[in-house]
Amino acid sequence: MTIDDRPAGTIWTFAEEDYRYGIGPLRLRIERVMSTPVQQDGDLWYEVEGVEVSDQGRVVGPRRATVRASRLPTMRRGA
Template identity: 50%
Template sequence: MNVFDLSPAQIRNRLILRARRAALAAGPGPQPPARPPGHAEAAPAAVARVPVVPRVSVAAGDVVQLAESDYRYADGPLRLRIVRVRPDLSEWYDGEWVWLEGVEIGPDDQDAVFRPVLARVAALWPER
């Protein structure tokens, strides 16, 4: 896979992810000076955001049925045969959304186009 296989949003997400990982690896930045006793309490320190890796109940090879409200940039219901789950791109969606790569399945049960999908984790259940 090269950069030309990614959408602009996926490229942006990768750059953001790299920057956040570099910031976390660098450790805490400079600390403010301590206040002398008797002064008012300082404002609470900024809390570093810890990425949440989504936990999904589907894997490569599973087929999922997604309603229009269960994936971003939807244009109707979608049946998708999952090729890959992308937790590396998904960890900044608070565990509620996950990037999937898969092949769309048409109404005639034939494979259609390959597409990346940002799907709601709560809606991911493999077809039986």
């Protein structure tokens, strides 16, 4: 499944070890994924922008984070 196949407003949850920097899981409605990954600690990471949502569903606010590439949803290209 790709981001394009998910309903608008899908919230992705990332474990603490799969994003930089924060404590605990990150719940994020992804709005933008930067196109160039960064190599860190032997893995690829992407900077993402979106809206952070609490575990109770409350909007926390805008958030930028660096997320492990293998944990990001696949995106359709050229569509």
